[in-house]
Amino acid sequence: xxxxxxxxxxxxxxxxxxxxxxxxxxxxxxxxxxxxxxxxxxxxxxxxxxxxxxxxxxxxxxxxxxxxxxxxxxxxxxxxxxxxxxxxxxxxxxxxxxxxxxxxxxxxxxxxxxxxxxxxxxxxxxxxxxxxxxxxxxxxxxxxxxxxxxxxxxxxxxxxxxxxxxxxxxxxxxxxxxxxxxxxxxxxxxxxxxxxxxxxxxxxxxxxxxxxxxxxxxxxxxxxxxxxxxxxxxxxxxxxxxxxxxxxxxxxxxxxxxxxxxxxxxxxxxxxxxxxxxxxxxxxxxxxxxxxxxxxxxxxxxxxxxxxxxxxxxxxxxxxxxxxxxxxxxxxxxxxxxxxxxxxxxxxxxxxxxxxxxxxxxxxxxxxxxxxxxxxxxxxxxxxxxxxxxxxxxxxxxxxxxxxxxxxxxxxxxxxxxxxxxxxxxxxxxxxxxxxxxxxxxxx
Amino acid sequence: xxxxxxxxxxxxxxxxxxxxxxxxxxxxxxxxxxxxxxxxxxxxxxxxxxxxxxxxxxxxxxxxxxxxxxxxxxxxxxxxxxxxxxxxxxxxxxxxxxxxxxxxxxxxxxxxxxxxxxxxxxxxxxxxxxxxxxxxxxxxxxxxxxxxxxxxxxxxxxxxxxxxxxxxxxxxxxxxxxxxxxxxxxxxxxxxxxxxxxxxxxxxxxxxxxxxxxx
Ligand code: HEM
Ligand code: SF4
Ligand code: SF4
Numbered sequence: 187x188x189x190x191x192x193x194x195x196x197x198x199x200x201x202x203x204x205x206x207x208x209x210x211x212x213x214x215x216x217x218x219x220x221x222x223x224x225x226x227x228x229x230x231x232x233x234x235x236x237x238x239x240x241x242x243x244x245x246x247x248x249x250x251x252x253x254x255x256x257x258x259x260x261x262x263x264x265x266x267x268x269x270x271x272x273x274x275x276x277x278x279x280x281x282x283x284x285x286x287x288x289x290x291x292x293x294x295x296x297x298x299x300x301x302x303x304x305x306x307x308x309x310x311x312x313x314x315x316x317x318x319x320x321x322x323x324x325x326x327x328x329x330x331x332x333x334x335x336x337x338x339x340x341x342x343x344x345x346x347x348x349x350x351x352x353x354x355x356x357x358x359x360x361x362x363x364x365x366x367x368x369x370x371x372x373x374x375x376x377x378x379x380x381x382x383x384x385x386x387x388x389x390x391x392x393x394x395x396x397x398x399x400x401x402x403x404x405x406x407x408x409x410x411x412x413x414x415x416x417x418x419x420x421x422x423x424x425x426x427x428x429x430x431x432x433x434x435x436x437x438x439x440x441x442x443x444x445x446x447x448x449x450x451x452x453x454x455x456x457x458x459x460x461x462x463x464x465x466x467x468x469x470x471x472x473x474x475x476x477x478x479x480x481x482x483x484x485x486x487x488x489x490x491x492x493x494x495x496x497x498x499x500x501x502x503x504x505x506x507x508x509x510x511x512x513x514x515x516x517x518x519x520x521x522x523x524x525x526x527x528x529x530x531x532x533x534x535x536x537x538x539x540x541x542x543x544x545x546x547x548x549x550x551x552x553x554x555x556x557x558x559x560x561x562x563x564x565x566x567x568x569x570x571x572x573x574x575x576x577x578x579x580x581x582x583x584x585x586x587x588x589x590x591x592x593x594x595x596x597x598x599x600x601x602x603x604x605x606x607x608x609x610x611x612x613x614x615x616x617x618x619x620x621x622x623x624x625x626x627x628x629x630x
Numbered sequence: 631x632x633x634x635x636x637x638x639x640x641x642x643x644x645x646x647x648x649x650x651x652x653x654x655x656x657x658x659x660x661x662x663x664x665x666x667x668x669x670x671x672x673x674x675x676x677x678x679x680x681x682x683x684x685x686x687x688x689x690x691x692x693x694x695x696x697x698x699x700x701x702x703x704x705x706x707x708x709x710x711x712x713x714x715x716x717x718x719x720x721x722x723x724x725x726x727x728x729x730x731x732x733x734x735x736x737x738x739x740x741x742x743x744x745x746x747x748x749x750x751x752x753x754x755x756x757x758x759x760x761x762x763x764x765x766x767x768x769x770x771x772x773x774x775x776x777x778x779x780x781x782x783x784x785x786x787x788x789x790x791x792x793x794x795x796x797x798x799x800x801x802x803x804x805x806x807x808x809x810x811x812x813x814x815x816x817x818x819x820x821x822x823x824x825x826x827x828x829x830x831x832x833x834x835x836x837x838x839x840x841x842x843x844x845x
Contacts (some may be wrong), residue, residue, distance in 0.1 A: 227662070227664045228661035228664065228665055229662075230829060231658065231825050233828070235818065235820050236821045237818070239769065242696075257762040257763040258766070260766075263763060266766065266767045307824070307828045308684075310832065352708060471665075472667055518842070519842055520842070522842040546842050
């Protein structure tokens, strides 16, 4: 089989173009066989043998639907162009093949698992394409921006090269910012035995620091006994999980759980991020051979839901803009939090129009699964891959899109710009702080 | 030839089918123990829930999105499985050999069901040519499979209407039927055996582990 030339196959990315020059046929065969026979077994076999090549998964994929149903972008077609060939040829492929396989697996599939809800057999195409990523990663063929985040995890354990002093400085700065609003707010660092450790991902201290201040105010209002680590181990956004470097993925997650254990907290609240939640609760523990996470972790959606439904936080006045929701794959399809998310949005907002399709059936933002992390070279491709999202959001007529996920947030902002939707994206945290009743200053 | 097809061939076919099925299930079960993720997360109730949704017509969103194909597919599978089992001619053979018998389909209905299978296979074949994705992922083996699946039904019809030499057609019918049974465990028709397994696993992952729905 020859790869068809598409505009995407001409995109230049040194992480793919340069690295394939170092590959030898022996190395490729060795890696492919290791991954196919040593690292994977029954699931791979069952999925390969069971697939009846019926194409019923095609319409599930935003890439396929958005690109005028070009057959090259259907889930089963992506597997056909990559994994089926690797299996059939027992790894006897050249560098050019690996380059194209990497393009497909990293930039044209967001491992969102929507297609596995549409396949009659429940074949997990995302898993199959992650196997392809794993092979590419072991061969060192990874989009250069994505590999950089993995390198950052390897060195600093967080995604964006945030150094420890920078981290602590940012938290203290945000504490001061929050105190301007409510003088008693604290961001307690290294408080052993606190009830809650709050986890965030690197983009928060790096570019969206205000979210940290907001959360400090919310915790204060809720009377939460919480803390954050001053050491590495606070970020589990874990791009290594998506680049296929599972060794680093495991290390990042282990450090994160060990940090929580060191602080002796009762539970972890994960901020508004879907990947981090997935990495911490599913992919990380499984790689480490832990059946479930050692300390309970809840996502911010669950926490806000508890706060509002129990009355620990009261809504002073509702948010007035017309809003809609972007359901993040990893917390809605991946955790069933769609109803709670709607409960929160109903409680907070005056005017809410739901999306269609919604909840588990929502389309991925096309940024997730490491796709946005493949960086500027692939941005245009990513935009073309999600026209359906622009249409879906446009139909709601809303002005503001609420999404409790960093990837969705950035991905949707790009879509809004590219398709001129004239909308805005917000985290729940931003609206909650604006609308909730804040404690009286005197209460201290 | 006719006698061999009526006797030993049927035995061979069933032995291969049953033996092959046991082998495939045993192998996949053993391999699944090597996986980190399968067994720890299996849940009977969520697995069954998922299987039920995907065995009931229109039980999943994808089926509702394409009603014509769904009806076609269900008719195909129902007729494909029920017709051979409840066909009067087949039951009579069992009665002659082993003295056991069971309920049978009225002849006219069985005839319609057989025709439906052939029509459905034709539609599947046309779809393989017409739908760009399906065409892109079609392999030669998919065509061979469709022929193997259709052959016993086509020859059955020819025999029923006494087209061509009856005896020759009957032999072809028995051989293609036997082939049909024997390839089940070793081709993509293995989906019949693996369906409950892959579905139950996905149902457990979605329902039990992630509290979400997969239909
Ligand atoms: C109870 C067992 C079975 C189940 C649950 C099952 C399920 C399915 C499903 C979900 C599909 C996907 C496409 C569609 O809906 O048409 C399919 C396709 C198909 N099945 Fe089955 N099946 C079973 C038994 C069989 C058997 C025994 C045969 C033949 C001997 C068969 C032949 C086929 C064929 C040929 C297709 C492909 C249609 C195409 O070319 O698109 N199935 N089956
Ligand atoms: S992007 Fe999502 S729907 Fe498309 S192939 Fe990948 S996992 Fe399936
Ligand atoms: S993955 Fe499922 S839906 Fe897609 S072609 Fe294979 S069997 Fe059909």
